[in-house]
Every structure is written in structure tokens, then in C-alpha cells.
Amino acid sequence: MASTIExxxxxxxxxxxxxxxFMAEAYINAVHKTMNFRLTNAFGWMxxxxxIIVCINQPSIFMIGTGAAVLSGLFFQYVRLYTIYPRKCKNxxxxxxxxxxxxxxxxxLNAEESQFYLSWKHIEKxxxxxxxxxxxxxKTQYWFIPTECFKDSHEHRMFLHITQKYHxxxxxxxx
Numbered sequence: 001m002a003s004t005i006e007x008x009x010x011x012x013x014x015x016x017x018x019x020x021x022f023m024a025e026a027y028i029n030a031v032h033k034t035m036n037f038r039l040t041n042a043f044g045w046m047x048x049x050x051x052i053i054v055c056i057n058q059p060s061i062f063m064i065g066t067g068a069a070v071l072s073g074l075f076f077q078y079v080r081l082y083t084i085y086p087r088k089c090k091n092x093x094x095x096x097x098x099x100x101x102x103x104x105x106x107x108x109l110n111a112e113e114s115q116f117y118l119s120w121k122h123i124e125k126x127x128x129x130x131x132x133x134x135x136x137x138x139k140t141q142y143w144f145i146p147t148e149c150f151k152d153s154h155e156h157r158m159f160l161h162i163t164q165k166y167h168x169x170x171x172x173x174x175x
Contacts, residue, residue, distance in 0.1 A: 012103040013159045017149045019111075020094035022132075024086035026144045029129045031081060034174045044074045100145055102162055107135060109143060120166040127170045133159075134174075 031037050051067030054060060101108040106119040118137055127134045136142040150156040163169060 011158050011162055014101045015145050015149045016097055016099040019098045020089050022146045023089040026132050033129050044070050126163055126167040127174055
């Protein structure tokens with residue numbers, strides 16, 4: 001069967017991409033799918049709406065001030081996410097080609113002179129959004145793989161086969 005990976009051959013997937021072509025989108029995608037981002041936005045906007053309603057009925061300097069502070073915090077969060085971080089991603093140090101090799105031994109990251117290796121036991125979780133796989137090695141640090149960088153569907157299936165031996169691939173909100 002063509003879609004089955006033979007146990008006799010060492011399965012390996014190699015994905016290469018220019019980091020700064022995907023870095024900003026991967027970061028924004030990851031942040032949008034976190035519980036922290038969603039709760040911060042939900043409570044922030046609810047507080048602003050309540051502040052407006054209260055101030056319409058009974059003007060209060062305190063409510064105006066705190067509402068303005070919350071609005072400023074949300075505004076800065078959006079500016080940082082959509083303006084500042086994408087500019088940082090254009091840094092020349094991220095323009096080199098990164099190659100991630102995945103096999104039963106672990107994950108190897110090669111970027112010109114730099115080489116890193118993590119065994120599967122050091123990967124805490126694997127998470128997927130629509131366009132990216134994130135390989136977390138602690139709560140905030142991860143390597144990502146753009147789904148469009150797999151050469152073909154067979155390579156994508158091999159990646160899933162190897163990864164799912166060691167971790168369930170989570171989808172949805174990242175907690």
C-alpha cells in the first residue's frame with residue numbers, strides 16, 4: 001500500500017524554509033490561539049463596554065480612567081502583535097534557510113553554522129493550527145513547521161506518523 005510507511009526503513013522527514021518568510025505569521029497564529037490572549041481580550045473589551053455604560057448613566061473619573069487604561073493596554077497588545085513583532089522578523093539573521101529533520105530519534109534543526117537536537121522526550125507537546133505545527137520544548141519555546149513546506153502529501157503523512165508515535169497532536173486553543 002503506497003500510504004503505509006514500511007517499518008524496515010528509517011522514516012525521516014526533512015523540511016526546509018526561510019524562517020523570516022513564516023516567522024511573523026506563525027507567531028501571530030500561535031498567539032491568537034492561546035487561552036491567555038482570548039481571555040485578556042474578552043475581559044478587556046467587556047470592561048470597556050461596562051465602563052461606557054456606567055459612564056453614560058453616571059459619569060465617573062475612575063471608570064473613565066480605568067477604561068482608558070484597559071483600552072490602551074489592548075491597543076498596545078495589537079500594535080506589538082501586528083506591527084513591532086513582524087518588523088523584528090525581517091532581521092537578516094532570520095533570512096537563512098532552516099532545515100528541520102524529524103525521525104524516531106528526535107528533531108534536528110540545522111541553520112547554516114547552528115545545529116540543535118531534541119529527543120522526543122524533551123518535546124512537551126505538538127500543537128497544530130491551520131497552517132503550522134508547533135513543537136513545544138517548554139511552555140513558551142517552540143519550533144514551528146509550516147504545513148506548506150512539506151514536499152508532498154506523503155512527506156506530510158510521514159511527519160504525522162513519526163510524530164504521533166510520541167505525542168498526540170493537539171488542535172484548538174493552546175492552554
